[in-house]
Amino acid sequence: MTLYIIANPHSGNRSAKEVITRVKNELNQEMTVFLTRYPDDEENQVNDVLETFQPEKDRLLILGGDGTLSKVLYYLPADIPFAYYPMGSGNDFARALGLKKDLTHLVESTKQAPKEITVYTYQKGLVLNSLDLGFASWVINHVEQSQLKAKLNKYHLGKLTYILTAIQCLIKKPAFASLCLETEAGEVLELRNQFFFSLANNTYFGGGVMIWPHATAYLEQLDCVYAKGETLWERVLVLLSLVFKVHERSPYLQHQPYKSVTIKNPEKSLIEIDGEIVSLDEVTLTPQKRYIYL
Numbered sequence: 563m564t565l566y567i568i569a570n571p572h573s574g575n576r577s578a579k580e581v582i583t584r585v586k587n588e589l590n591q592e593m594t595v596f597l598t599r600y601p602d603d604e605e606n607q608v609n610d611v612l613e614t615f616q617p618e619k620d621r622l623l624i625l626g627g628d629g630t631l632s633k634v635l636y637y638l639p640a641d642i643p644f645a646y647y648p649m650g651s652g653n654d655f656a657r658a659l660g661l662k663k664d665l666t667h668l669v670e671s672t673k674q675a676p677k678e679i680t681v682y683t684y685q686k687g688l689v690l691n692s693l694d695l696g697f698a699s700w701v702i703n704h705v706e707q708s709q710l711k712a713k714l715n716k717y718h719l720g721k722l723t724y725i726l727t728a729i730q731c732l733i734k735k736p737a738f739a740s741l742c743l744e745t746e747a748g749e750v751l752e753l754r755n756q757f758f759f760s761l762a763n764n765t766y767f768g769g770g771v772m773i774w775p776h777a778t779a780y781l782e783q784l785d786c787v788y789a790k791g792e793t794l795w796e797r798v799l800v801l802l803s804l805v806f807k808v809h810e811r812s813p814y815l816q817h818q819p820y821k822s823v824t825i826k827n828p829e830k831s832l833i834e835i836d837g838e839i840v841s842l843d844e845v846t847l848t849p850q851k852r853y854i855y856l
């Protein structure tokens with residue numbers, strides 16, 4: 563068996579090369595390494611892997627953050643199983659699935675049958691964890707545009723930018739989301755002026771903030787969680803419900819499970835998917851089965 567590794571050397575604290583050296587030295591594993599060289603290089607690396615990869619005997623390991631995993635899976639044929647070693651700054655996908663950061667276990671797991679999970683595809687990529695509108699997308703968009711993150715990153719305080727921006731979002735009149743949600747059954751739900759809106763395929767977003775306790779990629783289900791938050795006090799209570807994990811008891815959070823949905827975004831609210839802003843007027847989320855070694 564040859565272990566094919568696709569790694570993003572820039573993910574998280576940039577230690578992918580050290581992990582690769584450990585696989586080579588500690589596990590004495592025959593391997594071929596493909597490093598992404600710049601943003602959106604995942605397609606090229608997957609194509610290079612596919613030139614020689616033999617699914618019956620070879621195995622694929624992906625090293626990187628949620629962003630790398632999502633992009634690699636988007637280009638990888640869905641029937642090829644993969645192993646994953648989380649190296650990002652948030653690692654929400656690994657946290658939700660309870661993935662161990664144990665290389666010996668990881669390589670051993672590729673000898674067993676993989677487990678089935680569900681991810682969601684849309685027009686431009688994959689949803690691993692969540693699609694968000696309102697509060698979360700506002701925060702991500704402001705952090706992306708601010709100079710503060712780069713400055714704080716120098717002191718390893720990059721995460722503080724998100725907290726400061728979230729407080730700013732709470733106090734300022736935040737950009738509320740209005741959207742139309744069409745379900746697999748043809749049902750239409752019109753939501754106006756929502757402070758918080760999330761479609762969760764997994765439990766967490768934003769580096770460990772719980773969206774919905776039972777949301778999991780082990781089920782073919784999207785958990786739709788939304789809240790109006792009309793007053794500052796209500797918005798504070800919505801966020802405290804998430805932080806203190808009292809989602810199911812909170813009178814402010816609405817919840818509805820769906821199998822597949824289309825989001826129509828008439829007022830062009832910002833859409834954020836797994837931490838990245840996407841500009842689309844309409845997003846159709848379709849379940850797709852994938853196979854992961856655990």
Ligand SMILES: Nc1ncnc2c1ncn2[C@@H]1O[C@H](COP(=O)(O)OP(=O)(O)OP(=O)(O)O)[C@@H](O)[C@H]1O
Nearest residue numbers: 573574598599600601602627629630650651652653
């Ligand atoms: N060599 C590279 N240099 C810069 N960016 C890269 C490189 N290779 C891939 N990328 C881009 O990095 C992004 C993914 O980063 P990734 O999610 O792995 O790490 P992270 O942002 O540190 O983690 P997290 O998503 O958990 O915060 C993708 O947009 C990908 O295209």
